[in-house]
Amino acid sequence: MNTSIGLRSYWKKCRQVIEEKRALDLIFSLMSLLVIAILPIFLTSAYWHGVLVVAMFYALAAIGWNLLGGYTGQFSIAPGAFCLIGMYSSALLVHYWDWNPYLGIFMSVVSTATIGLLLGWICLRLRGPYLALTTIAFAEIIRGVIRFSYDITRGDLGLSVPKLYGSGVGHLDYYYTFLLVVIIVQIFLYFLIKSKIGLYLQSIRDDEVAASGRGVNVVWWKTFAFALSSLICGLAGGLYVHFIGLASPEMGLLMNSGLIIGMAVIGGMGTLAGPLVGGLILHPLSEYVREFGVQHMVVFSFLIIVVVRFWRAGLYGSLKNILERLIFHG
Amino acid sequence: MESLLEVENITLGYSEDIDILHNVSINIAPSTITGMIGLNGSGKTTLIKGIYGFLKPKQGRILFEGEDITDIKPYSLIYKGIWYLPQDSSLFPYLSIEDNLYIPIKSLQLSRNEMKKRIKEIFEQFPDLGEKRKKKAGNLSGGQQKMLECAMVLLVRPKLLFVDEPVVGLAPKVATEMYERIVEFLHWGMTIFLIDHNVRKVIELSSYVYVMSLGRITSEGPKDHFEGELKQQVRHWLGL
Incomplete structure (x- = not known):
């Protein structure tokens, strides 16, 4: 009897702490990452390890886009372009000047943050379709410049770069590297979203004019969101290029941006765990479907339609709503 | 008259070629309720938007505690102690x-x-x-x-609070509570600029009243100037 009462009061306290600290999202994220950490025990083939690394890349890019699209409400269609910039920033430095790949990845982060800041500034007064079109145009310019600067980038042939851990190292090392980066990014974003900055970004998403009247410097925080979101996409691109060993303009295709955005939407926009869930379910699923010879994009597109129609909050977003009702509101 | 906010000859509009407000001047005395009445589309809300920095005046200036805030950004008004309770x-x-x-x-x-x-x-x-x-x-x-x-x-x-049509769409009980809150704000030491369709209520609560019609101030004065047969007076002020 006493044990039961003790447990109940302990659970009540836990609930209060989780609600107060808005930690449900973080707990779910960390639990998902724990599952991801032990996944290679069950999926032992090198092929599937490779698939999981790519899924982690997409998840990281979707997490980056989610900060801008999901939390700040700025519908950019250029996450693929920022991954591309991240890839080529490091690839060019490593290929031509023999920079250390780690330093190259650092420069990916710096360059994408700077270009993101610039794009954010250009897009300040744009909303809805105008913003979307501008970011599409930006993405196409970046891809076009890279494709046609053949003397420097080798165009569609791509630029070969050394892998992060040299040749002969298995996919698992990359897998856990990505995992570590995603954990750090998720924890950072958890604290960011919980802070004043997170509230400001979400207020801009809900109503820019009202936010401005409530003391939020909309211009500054929108630009900040653009830069940080681009930085995370650039980080994903920088890591990815040193996993596959080739920088190719294909990453900048609109289809890739669509994939990244789709993962965030299907997982749950404006949630911490949503893009992670989206990336880690959808990429392996599309690879699995590919084995049967079915066009994976057809399945992916069909899923988007189903989720948007029936679970607008996304897979994790809907689950989160249910969990919140069960845990916090009985 | 001592002023917390002075609007001097403001002209502004939503586009370059069409002005909504024409040479509007108002003074808001500290620790009072200043009211403004006028028909829909007369420019009352536009005036607040202009003061609040959402619209840029083509001419004129706005002084708050003697400081020129004409080109101030809306987000920084909170630091000055200015707040807006909008209609929507x-x-x-x-x-x-x-x-x-x-x-x-x-x-x-x-x-x-x-x-x-x-x-x-x-x-x-x-x-x-x-x-x-x-x-x-x-x-x-x-x-x-x-x-x-x-x-x-x-x-x-805030020191200065703009209240724009506070009871639109509210049930009568909530509307009464809302007016009580406005008076409470005054007791907290705030200065209030109240815009409302309810002419009687504006005159009852305010110590000074402005009447706006087609973007111009057509009448103004302390509340006792507006007592008596309101219906005829309002029709006259509004040019009906």
């Missing part, structure tokens, strides 16, 4: 009640303890909001949303 909701519907309250108060850069103290006081004054503090503001009823907006005012404690 200015809440963030997907954020919780608590977060809605935290956004302006975090802009004020108060100490953590002061913030918590003010939030606690607010939830004591508005127990309904306190109970639902983790619920999304968009899920509140119209009346509760208005109360949340009032809670924000008490939280921020």
Whole structure:
């Protein structure tokens, strides 16, 4: 009897702490990452390890886009372009000047943050379709410049770069590297979203004019969101290029941006765990479907339609709503 | 007359070639309610938008406590102690009640303890909001949303408060509560600029009243100038 009462009061306290600290999202994220950490025990083939690394890349890019699209409400269609910039920033430095790949990845982060800041500034007064079109145009310019600067980038042939851990190292090392980066990014974003900055970004998403009247410097925080979101996409691109060993303009295709955005939407926009869930379910699923010879994009597109129609909050977003009702509101 | 806010010959509009306000001048005395009445489309809300920095005046200037704030950005008005209670909701519907309250108060850069103290006081004054503090503001009823907006005012404690059509769409009971809150704001030491369709209420609450018609101030004076047979007077002021 006493044990039961003790447990109940302990659970009540836990609930209060989780609600107060808005930690449900973080707990779910960390639990998902724990599952991801032990996944290679069950999926032992090198092929599937490779698939999981790519899924982690997409998840990281979707997490980056989610900060801008999901939390700040700025519908950019250029996450693929920022991954591309991240890839080529490091690839060019490593290929031509023999920079250390780690330093190259650092420069990916710096360059994408700077270009993101610039794009954010250009897009300040744009909303809805105008913003979307501008970011599409930006993405196409970046891809076009890279494709046609053949003397420097080798165009569609791509630029070969050394892998992060040299040749002969298995996919698992990359897998856990990505995992570590995603954990750090998720924890950072958890604290960011919980802070004043997170509230400001979400207020801009809900109503820019009202936010401005409530003391939020909309211009500054929108630009900040653009830069940080681009930085995370650039980080994903920088890591990815040193996993596959080739920088190719294909990453900048609109289809890739669509994939990244789709993962965030299907997982749950404006949630911490949503893009992670989206990336880690959808990429392996599309690879699995590919084995049967079915066009994976057809399945992916069909899923988007189903989720948007029936679970607008996304897979994790809907689950989160249910969990919140069960845990916090009985 | 001592002024907290002076608007001097403001002309402004939403586009380059069409002016909505023409040489509008008003003075708002400290610790009073100054009212403004006028028909729909006369430019009352546009005037607030101009003062608040959402629209840029083509000519004229705005002085707050003697300082020129004509080109000030809306987000920085909170630091000056100016707040706007708009006609439409200015809440963030997907954020919780608590977060809605935290956004302006975090802009004020108060100490953590002061913030918590003010939030606690607010939830004591508005127990309904306190109970639902983790619920999304968009899920509140119209009346509760208005109360949340009032809670924000008490939280921020501005020197000057613009109140634009505070009771539109509210049930009579909530509307009465809303007017009581406006008087309460005055007792908190705030200066209020009230715009409302309810002419009698504006005159009852205000110590000085402006009448606006087609973007111009057509009449003004202390409240006793506006007592008597209102219907005829209003028709005259509004040029009907």
